[in-house]
Amino acid sequence: MSDNVDNLVLEHLRALRGGQDRIEGELREIGARLTSLEACTAGRRDGAHNYEEIIRQQSSIDQIKARIDRIERRLEIAG
Numbered sequence: 001m002s003d004n005v006d007n008l009v010l011e012h013l014r015a016l017r018g019g020q021d022r023i024e025g026e027l028r029e030i031g032a033r034l035t036s037l038e039a040c041t042a043g044r045r046d047g048a049h050n051y052e053e054i055i056r057q058q059s060s061i062d063q064i065k066a067r068i069d070r071i072e073r074r075l076e077i078a079g
Contacts, residue, residue, distance in 0.1 A: 028066055
C-alpha cells in the first residue's frame, strides 16, 4: 500500500514539474517577445541607439540567466 502511495505522489510531482517547465518555457518566450517589442520601439525613436544597445544587452543577460537557472535546477543546487 505504501508503494502505491509513493508512486502516486511521484506521479503527481512529475506532472507538476512538467507543468512548471512548460510555464517557464512560455515565460522565456514572452520575455523574448517583450525584448523584441522594446527593441522595435527603441529603433523608431530618434537618438535611441543607446537604449537599443541596452535592450540587446539585457536580452543576452536574460538568456544567460535562464541557462544558469536550468543548470542549477538539473544539478539540484537551485536556491
